Amino acid sequence: MYLISPHKKQYKANLHSHSVYSDGQKTPQELKELYKGQGYAILAITDHEVPKNHSYLNDEDFLTITGYETYVRNNKECRYDIYDKEIHINFFARDPENEALVCYNPNCCKYVSDEEKAKFKKVGSQKPREYSVAYINEMVQTAKDNGYLAAYNHPWWSMEDEADSLDYEGFFSMEMCNYGSYLLGHLEYNAALYDKMLCHGKRIFCHSADDNHNKAPSDSPEFDSFGGFTMIMPERFTYDAVIAAMETGEMYSSMGPVFHEVSMVGNRIHIECSEVNCIMVFTGSKKPYRRFAPIGGTVTCADFEMDDRAKFVRVSVVDRYGRFADTRGFFRDELEF
16 A cells, blocks of 8 residues: 555645735745745645635646634733743635634734724634633634634744643644744754654644745745645645645655655555655654665665554655655554554
């Protein structure tokens, strides 16, 4: 069985970006030109508390996903505090025309005028937001009930407690690498947290994204585009098929490397990828399977035999630049061993 099929086309996506509609520096049209020029086929423009349908940018080779980023802070006024924790969530609309604002709070909706706020379709409770697992789970469920997929954003930057992360429900995926946050200290690569979630039986996928605001020029080391992306493998290149592929985990996370094939026959896994320094398979044990390239060389394939106690299977590779690519976790009941 294929976990990543060599017969499916892979579309490069940035699932987290900001435009001039919130705190980004580029217009949606400029973002399209920026990303399409680098080979991306899919872009989600996720402005803060500003759900917008950007399908006017679509063409036969480029697709935008309707969505927005919401957040809950540890104070009722939604004030930003560099030393306090908060949570950020991306909502992706199943229907591109869905521009509903979930659990509206005027303190959080700060990038639009009062006139624009009044025009939003608002769904769910409008009580003051509360930084608690119960409220956040309720908010995510409200989003799902109103046609959205919910993604868990940059938990390291948000200073989230691991215990809270493990208690959240309803997220379809988590940002493995949020590149904008990764640039701050190279800590927003969340494989350890993701594996902990899998070990606790959480059925959650992983993806990477830029979270770009484009405040630095393209020749600056702080340029926040093209560092984290997601490869999506839909049945066809349409909005519905892309959303379906995301929701069913037909995607993987990357900072650079790509997978060509990941397959299993019985308990034997076969991996083919771009040139990397190491191929690893995590199974919920203390010791992942791994194949290293010889010093000064690279490796592009590996085979491993999974033991009978493997809790899940997750493939990770790292190239000579320290850039990772990661599949989602596949549980035993999804596999044939």
